[in-house]
Amino acid sequence: MKPGVSSARLCLTAFGLTSLQLLSSVAATAIPPPSGPYHVGKTRRTIHHYYDHDPLAPNNVSTAFLATIFYPTAQKPKVPPQPYLWNGIAEYYENHWNYTQGFLQSLTSVVQYDAPFLEGSVGQSPFPTIIFGPGGGGPPVDGNTILLSELASHGYTIIGVDHPFDQPYIQFPNGTAVVGTAWDTWLTSAHVTPIYETRVVDNRVLLERLPQIVEELNAPINTSLIGSLGFSLGGAGAVGSMYDEKIVSGLNLDGSFWGRTAANDSSSDVKKPVFLFGQEGHLGGDPSWASFPLWQTGSFRYLLVNGTTELDFFDNTFWRLLEPNPRLGGTIDPYRMINITNAYVKAFFDLTLLGRHASILDGPSGEYPEVLWYDKHGNQYPLT
Ligand SMILES: *[C@@H]1O[C@H](CO)[C@@H](O)[C@H](O)[C@H]1NC(C)=O
Ligand SMILES: *[C@@H]1O[C@H](CO)[C@@H](O)[C@H](O)[C@H]1NC(C)=O
Ligand SMILES: *[C@@H]1O[C@H](CO)[C@@H](O)[C@H](O)[C@H]1NC(C)=O
Numbered sequence: 001m002k003p004g005v006s007s008a009r010l011c012l013t014a015f016g017l018t019s020l021q022l023l024s025s026v027a028a029t030a031i032p033p034p035s036g037p038y039h040v041g042k043t044r045r046t047i048h049h050y051y052d053h054d055p056l057a058p059n060n061v062s063t064a065f066l067a068t069i070f071y072p073t074a075q076k077p078k079v080p081p082q083p084y085l086w087n088g089i090a091e092y093y094e095n096h097w098n099y100t101q102g103f104l105q106s107l108t109s110v111v112q113y114d115a116p117f118l119e120g121s122v123g124q125s126p127f128p129t130i131i132f133g134p135g136g137g138g139p140p141v142d143g144n145t146i147l148l149s150e151l152a153s154h155g156y157t158i159i160g161v162d163h164p165f166d167q168p169y170i171q172f173p174n175g176t177a178v179v180g181t182a183w184d185t186w187l188t189s190a191h192v193t194p195i196y197e198t199r200v201v202d203n204r205v206l207l208e209r210l211p212q213i214v215e216e217l218n219a220p221i222n223t224s225l226i227g228s229l230g231f232s233l234g235g236a237g238a239v240g241s242m243y244d245e246k247i248v249s250g251l252n253l254d255g256s257f258w259g260r261t262a263a264n265d266s267s268s269d270v271k272k273p274v275f276l277f278g279q280e281g282h283l284g285g286d287p288s289w290a291s292f293p294l295w296q297t298g299s300f301r302y303l304l305v306n307g308t309t310e311l312d313f314f315d316n317t318f319w320r321l322l323e324p325n326p327r328l329g330g331t332i333d334p335y336r337m338i339n340i341t342n343a344y345v346k347a348f349f350d351l352t353l354l355g356r357h358a359s360i361l362d363g364p365s366g367e368y369p370e371v372l373w374y375d376k377h378g379n380q381y382p383l384t
């Protein structure tokens with residue numbers, strides 16, 4: 001499959017027009033579609049949980065967080081592709097990163113809201129489940145749709161967690177929106193550890209409630225074989241959740257470590273397959289990426305992608321392809337980066353959850369020379 005920017009015109013009928021703005025047709029661009037055998041559905045659930053050590057919530061009390069679930073479906077997309085970001089989040093990044101007004105709002109995806117689940121018994125699936133944590137201060141789970149829909153198209157169910165006020169904007173299923181601004185204004189590294197702890201607590205609650213959530217969804221979601229994944233602060237949270245016995249393996253996309261994961265002693269050992277996958281800058285530039293590897297006794301991988309910055313590890317790498325800005329990513333070709341991320345993340349979970357061997361995880365690969373391999377001491381492996 002050759003990915004390409006497919007353009008479509010959203011055709012609006014006279015029915016349901018609510019504003020003059022809708023009378024003009026809007027040029028819509030689809031993000032790269034997933035490559036797997038399944039179509040992809042997406043649904044959301046509010047997870048109620050009282051937590052009184054939340055550094056970002058009013059009076060430090062939060063009462064709920066949001067789960068966004070990507071899953072395989074047999075249903076073909078019927079309608080033109082749908083916008084895939086909340087307007088509130090699209091506008092935020094348009095302003096924050098100088099993208100053209102309306103640009104992110106016009107991006108679409110083939111992911112289908114509330115599509116039917118595959119046939120199967122409730123709580124059971126041959127495919128594993130992966131919990132996902134987004135970056136601190138954004139973007140929320142939806143901003144990682146290229147990767148998460150790719151995994152879902154291969155059968156995985158991904159449950160992403162957005163925490164109110166941690167994200168610039170989220171919208172609960174009941175329509176209530178929560179705008180968070182903390183990371184723009186006052187956040188320092190001293191604040192980050194308690195926010196990281198909040199992520200780990202959310203993941204714990206999600207794992208405890210998983211059987212009940214799956215029951216309520218009436219869905220064939222695997223409740224016993226679970227991996228963890230996250231980007232940036234969510235990557236640290238994904239690894240921090242590996243001390244929970246329910247998690248089998250974990251992958252951190254470019255996230256600095258906090259809390260127990262940053263301890264630089266044997267307490268940080270997750271004793272399970274763990275994969276650090278990040279930008280070049282982590283080598284020598286992040287003490288936590290120097291210390292965490294030293295203590296790992298399980299299967300361990302430390303790979304950096306040459307020519308990337310943090311902003312290439314989520315959908316922004318595609319956004320910047322359409323509206324180039326050297327401040328918003330590295331020198332790597334965005335399509336190349338999407339291929340690399342999709343390939344390595346899928347290979348890791350295929351290997352560690354399903355026991356499927358993937359040669360790209362054996363060592364440096366001539367097929368992906370941009371992916372540089374390091375040992376626990378930060379020494380690069382030669383390309384074989
Ligand atoms: C909320 O938590 C933060 C960080 O832990 C703390 O600095 C702040 O004093 C707390 N605020 C309240 C109202 O308890
Ligand atoms: C956006 O524009 C402002 C004002 O020109 C500039 O200071 C800022 O660095 C730009 N940000 C990015 C990500 O391009
Ligand atoms: C989860 O997936 C694994 C691997 O396919 C399978 O062995 C296990 O029975 C599944 N568990 C559930 C509860 O479906």
Ligand SMILES: *[C@@H]1O[C@H](CO)[C@@H](O)[C@H](O)[C@H]1NC(C)=O
Nearest residue numbers: 046048063064172174175176
């Ligand atoms: C919607 O749900 C959120 C999360 O539970 C809650 O904070 C909010 O008050 C609810 N909004 C309404 C209008 O009920």
Ligand SMILES: *[C@@H]1O[C@H](CO)[C@@H](O)[C@H](O)[C@H]1NC(C)=O
Nearest residue numbers: 264265286287288290291294
């Ligand atoms: C971690 O601890 C080791 C000794 O146990 C020390 O050599 C190293 O400098 C420490 N790393 C950091 C980042 O503090």
Ligand SMILES: *[C@@H]1O[C@H](CO)[C@@H](O)[C@H](O)[C@H]1NC(C)=O
Nearest residue numbers: 305306307331369370372380
């Ligand atoms: C990273 O890419 C640059 C530009 O292609 C190249 O010059 C450099 O040697 C690469 N670095 C490594 C460590 O392979």
Ligand SMILES: *[C@@H]1O[C@H](CO)[C@@H](O)[C@H](O)[C@H]1NC(C)=O
Nearest residue numbers: 001002003333335336337339
């Ligand atoms: C990405 O992967 C697809 C499928 O293997 C391939 O056709 C395409 O050429 C790749 N694109 C880049 C830029 O590597």
